[in-house]
Amino acid sequence: xxxxxxPQALFGLVVxxxxxxxxxxxxxxxxxxxxxxxLWQEAVARFSHRPTRRLPLRDPLLLLQLLAAxxxxxxxAGPRAGHTNPVHQIVVLDDSVAMAxxxxxxxxxxxxxQRVQSLIDHLGDGDHLSLIxAGPRAxxxxxxxxxxxxxxxxxxxxxxxxxxxxxxxAALARGLAETPSLGPPRVTFIAANETPAxxxxxxxxxxxxxxxxxxxxxxxxxSVACSPHGGTCxxxxxxxxxxxxxxxxxxxxxxxxxxxxxxxxxxPARGSLDLSFVVxxxxxxxxxxxxxxxxxxxxxxASALAPNPPSLRALLxxxxxxxxxxxxQGVPGLSVRVVxxxxxxxxxxxxPDLIVMDGIAPVDLLTVPLLAVNPPANNVLVNVRxxxxxxxxxxxxxxxPLVSGLDLDGLPTVGEAIDTPAWASADVDGPKGxxxxxxxxxxxxxxxxxxxxxxxxxxxxxxxxxxxxxLVRWLAPVPAATISAGTPLWLxxxxxSVRSPTGAILxxxxxEPQASGLYLVADATGSLTTGAPLFAVPPASPGEVAPASxxxxxxxxxxxxxxxxxxxxxxxxxxxxIALSGEWVYYAxxx
Amino acid sequence: xxxxxxxxxxxxxxTRGWVDLPGAEHEGPLxxxxxxxxxxxxxxxxxRHGTNGFAGEHPSPRKASSVEFADYRDYRPGDDxxxxxxxxxxxxxxxxxxxxEATESTTLHLLxxxxxxxxxxxxxxxxxxxRLAAALGCVALARYDNVAVGVLRDAKAQILPRxxxxxxxxxxLSVIDDLRPSGTVDLAAAAASYCGAPRKGVAVxxxxxxxxxxxxxxVAALRRAGLTPTVLxxxxxxxxxPTLEGPFDLVDCETGAVLTTAINGEALRAYGERFDSWTRExxxxxxxxxxxxxxxxxxxxxxxxxxGVLRGQVVR
Numbered sequence: 001x002x003x004x005x006x007p008q009a010l011f012g013l014v015v016x017x018x019x020x021x022x023x024x025x026x027x028x029x030x031x032x033x034x035x036x037x038x039l040w041q042e043a044v045a046r047f048s049h050r051p052t053r054r055l056p057l058r059d060p061l062l063l064l065q066l067l068a069a070x071x072x073x074x075x076x077a078g079p080r081a082g083h084t085n086p087v088h089q090i091v092v093l094d095d096s097v098a099m100a101x102x103x104x105x106x107x108x109x110x111x112x113x114q115r116v117q118s119l120i121d122h123l124g125d126g127d128h129l130s131l132i133x134a135g136p137r138a139x140x141x142x143x144x145x146x147x148x149x150x151x152x153x154x155x156x157x158x159x160x161x162x163x164x165x166x167x168x169x170a171a172l173a174r175g176l177a178e179t180p181s182l183g184p185p186r187v188t189f190i191a192a193n194e195t196p197a198x199x200x201x202x203x204x205x206x207x208x209x210x211x212x213x214x215x216x217x218x219x220x221x222x223s224v225a226c227s228p229h230g231g232t233c234x235x236x237x238x239x240x241x242x243x244x245x246x247x248x249x250x251x252x253x254x255x256x257x258x259x260x261x262x263x264x265x266x267x268p269a270r271g272s273l274d275l276s277f278v279v280x281x282x283x284x285x286x287x288x289x290x291x292x293x294x295x296x297x298x299x300x301x302a303s304a305l306a307p308n309p310p311s312l313r314a315l316l317x318x319x320x321x322x323x324x325x326x327x328x329q330g331v332p333g334l335s336v337r338v339v340x341x342x343x344x345x346x347x348x349x350x351x352p353d354l355i356v357m358d359g360i361a362p363v364d365l366l367t368v369p370l371l372a373v374n375p376p377a378n379n380v381l382v383n384v385r386x387x388x389x390x391x392x393x394x395x396x397x398x399x400x401p402l403v404s405g406l407d408l409d410g411l412p413t414v415g416e417a418i419d420t421p422a423w424a425s426a427d428v429d430g431p432k433g434x435x436x437x438x439x440x441x442x443x444x445x446x447x448x449x450x451x452x453x454x455x456x457x458x459x460x461x462x463x464x465x466x467x468x469x470x471l472v473r474w475l476a477p478v479p480a481a482t483i484s485a486g487t488p489l490w491l492x493x494x495x496x497s498v499r500s501p502t503g504a505i506l507x508x509x510x511x512e513p514q515a516s517g518l519y520l521v522a523d524a525t526g527s528l529t530t531g532a533p534l535f536a537v538p539p540a541s542p543g544e545v546a547p548a549s550x551x552x553x554x555x556x557x558x559x560x561x562x563x564x565x566x567x568x569x570x571x572x573x574x575x576x577x578i579a580l581s582g583e584w585v586y587y588a589x590x591x
Numbered sequence: 592x593x594x595x596x597x598x599x600x601x602x603x604x605x606t607r608g609w610v611d612l613p614g615a616e617h618e619g620p621l622x623x624x625x626x627x628x629x630x631x632x633x634x635x636x637x638x639r640h641g642t643n644g645f646a647g648e649h650p651s652p653r654k655a656s657s658v659e660f661a662d663y664r665d666y667r668p669g670d671d672x673x674x675x676x677x678x679x680x681x682x683x684x685x686x687x688x689x690x691x692e693a694t695e696s697t698t699l700h701l702l703x704x705x706x707x708x709x710x711x712x713x714x715x716x717x718x719x720x721x722r723l724a725a726a727l728g729c730v731a732l733a734r735y736d737n738v739a740v741g742v743l744r745d746a747k748a749q750i751l752p753r754x755x756x757x758x759x760x761x762x763x764l765s766v767i768d769d770l771r772p773s774g775t776v777d778l779a780a781a782a783a784s785y786c787g788a789p790r791k792g793v794a795v796x797x798x799x800x801x802x803x804x805x806x807x808x809x810v811a812a813l814r815r816a817g818l819t820p821t822v823l824x825x826x827x828x829x830x831x832x833p834t835l836e837g838p839f840d841l842v843d844c845e846t847g848a849v850l851t852t853a854i855n856g857e858a859l860r861a862y863g864e865r866f867d868s869w870t871r872e873x874x875x876x877x878x879x880x881x882x883x884x885x886x887x888x889x890x891x892x893x894x895x896x897x898x899g900v901l902r903g904q905v906v907r
Contacts (some may be wrong), residue, residue, distance in 0.1 A: 015772055030838070031839070032835065032839045032840065032842050035708040035845075036802075037848055038802070039801070039865055043865045044852045507624075
């Protein structure tokens with residue numbers, strides 16, 4: 001069974017009857033000079049000699065030309081053998097910012113949508129189409145006709161604004177290609193001209209490129225650094241020009257809405273330009289924009305947050321705060337309030353960003369992160385098998401981010417032998433039980449230290465405050481001032497939702513910011529107030545690829561080459577060339 | 592050359608032989624030196640009544656003083672005593688005359704059809720006619736026979752100066768090589784024009800005879816003039832077995848008349864039948880006038896024709 005990768009090329013078969021008609025027309029009008037016609041006159045007088053329109057199928061030249069035309073059309077149609085319908089069309093749609101360019105009317109992305117729609121419209125009986133969106137984070141947008149409506153999802157997409165997660169998209173495509181029930185896969189990658197190739201290994205891909213050389217100047221990076229001793233801050237900007245010609249432009253900057261002025265500059269062709277400028281020390285948000293309009297205005301402006309220390313509040317419930325309090329007070333940006341166990345009330349748990357309970361455990365699960373130190377028996381967090389046992393330890397996993405690089409030799413101490421809860425994992429384990437466990441229960445992060453810091457020597461080690469800082473940072477993370485589009489982000493525990501630059505509300509705790517710009521706090525209960533800038537997503541440049549969000553699955557290269565359609569077009573081309581050569585040989589011999 | 596013209600050329604080339612190429616009748620030399628040398632071994636086939644009375648190499652019905660024995664007859668009063676065979680008289684006692692044979696020359700009349708239709712074919716019929724005429728003429732000149740060339744065109748004959756002897760070989764070749772085909776011809780009228788005066792000798796008519804009538808009248812005119820006619824019909828192979836197929840506008844190369852027809856298997860069969868009947872008509876016409884009829888084709892080599900087909904009938 002033969003299928004075609006470009007079946008629309010079969011429309012070229014109309015050239016065959018045209019060729020035939022041309023030969024018939026030539027035959028009808030062929031003028032033949034002979035020596036005398038009187039014998040013919042007497043011969044044809046015996047029967048009707050009206051000119052007929054018989055097909056001149058005995059003409060070798062016509063046969064050769066028909067054969068050559070047929071084979072060339074087959075070559076253009078891309079015949080494949082070895083598979084029958086249905087076909088599984090896997091369409092990977094580039095959703096990077098380069099697709100928002102308007103060098104193709106109305107935009108590249110609009111044309112890409114039309115192509116996807118055309119592919120869906122031309123699905124045959126039993127065919128399937130899977131649409132993968134290669135945006136900042138690759139995802140399966142829908143499948144036709146079985147799962148969802150890809151067209152509706154496609155129409156609802158916002159304009160592209162970010163890098164393309166090609167690795168993730170390729171992994172998804174390979175995974176879908178392994179679904180045998182959907183038929184042989186046929187991968188089509190619809191991408192901007194600047195986007196790199198889809199890394200799908202040995203899976204054949206038909207790539208449809210959109211756009212030409214792009215007139216785009218962008219701010220590919222913007223960051224602010226301040227002196228730790230106060231004073232001025234400095235902003236750093238990297239400007240990129242995708243055009244093949246140098247472009248004169250100007251960079252305008254604002255600090256907290258106040259204009260800092262405008263700097264004329266010339267961007268080199270297909271190159272970048274780095275520059276820095278001074279911003280006031282108290283600046284919270286710096287915004288920069290290129291003033292020249294281009295084909296891709298989405299990446300002409302960027303915002304950045306000044307790296308002010310985060311402001312976190314912790315509540316330490318302990319009767320012997322000692323070393324633990326000192327370690328908490330050493331964490332930058334963390335203010336600690338201490339209450340005794342006796343004075344602690346449940347209402348105290350409302351407001352702080354973190355609660356540290358030493359020798360006490362909550363009656364019910366809290367709605368804030370909790371560092372439980374030496375919890376008593378019969379608590380809701382962990383099963384305490386026996387108190388006051390020596391807790392030896394095994395070597396911790398050096399890749400564990402909570403303990404990696406720390407000298408934990410002084411950690412083994414007397415404490416509680418506990419069972420590692422099902423919701424947690426042990427960072428430092430031992431034969432009698434773990435010494436450090438962490439995990440999330442009911443959406444809240446918790447760390448359990450089943451030993452008393454004030455009684456052991458470990459609290460005297462330099463590793464102790466470092467360990468406490470890491471635990472605090474994990475329990476109450478503060479988002480980085482700048483993150484890449486599509487990167488999953490856990491919101492701070494006191495922040496319930498944020499407002500994206502497009503005005504959309506993203507509700508936590510896990511969000512995936514897509515649009516570039518400044519994200520503001522929309523709903524928070526802690527120290528952060530509504531409207532405060534939380535983080536910024538820099539704009540993407542054309543051709544920028546997002547970091548791999550999906551690991552390449554081990555089964556990815558297992559697509560058997562024998563299972564792929566065998567391309568027949570080289571044979572069609574070879575046969576067409578042979579036919580044309582035969583025609584020339586025939587012509588040469590006749591003349 | 593635009594695409595249509597190119598395809599038209601292809602289309603013409605697709606049908607073997609049916610190409611009318613201007614000047615195609617002048618391909619190659621007329622005769623080459625080695626072939627001319629070989630022709631000296633041939634002589635014209637001439638009947639006893641085809642001689643012209645001048646001394647030559649062909650047997651004559653007349654008796655004359657020569658070394659060639661012819662016959663014996665009884666002595667009659669008045670006979671030359673010198674012809675009495677005294678050996679016979681000594682043995683038999685009877686007066687018997689010993690007769691010897693006279694040898695005379697002849698005149699080769701080359702009647703050449705120079706109409707436009709002779710230019711057709713690859714190689715052209717006209718070129719083969721020129722070669723045949725030149726070869727026969729050289730054979731005659733080598734035997735001290737006279738050669739007369741009559742160019743038949745329209746309804747009359749152009750008579751070229753008579754040639755004799757091997758010294759006229761070059762002139763003969765030049766005269767024949769300068770001929771060009773053109774126009775039409777009425778063979779019967781042209782032959783009658785050539786035979787306006789009584790002539791003796793051998794007449795070789797070389798033509799394609801592509802006319803519905805006139806062959807019988809032509810041969811009869813030659814016979815009436817006292818000539819011994821031989822008809823050499825020159826045809827291209829495609830004229831006897833055409834390979835055309837499809838609808839055509841057939842154009843007569845002499846008259847320009849057009850016949851629009853569709854040629855298929857049935858038409859080809861009808862053409863073949865008509866061609867055969869036409870052949871029989873010409874053979875009958877020639878036979879009725881005791882003339883030889885020989886058909887040659889343009890794809891036959893000239894040496895094969897002279898030393899094979901024509902040997903025994905025109906030359907020996």
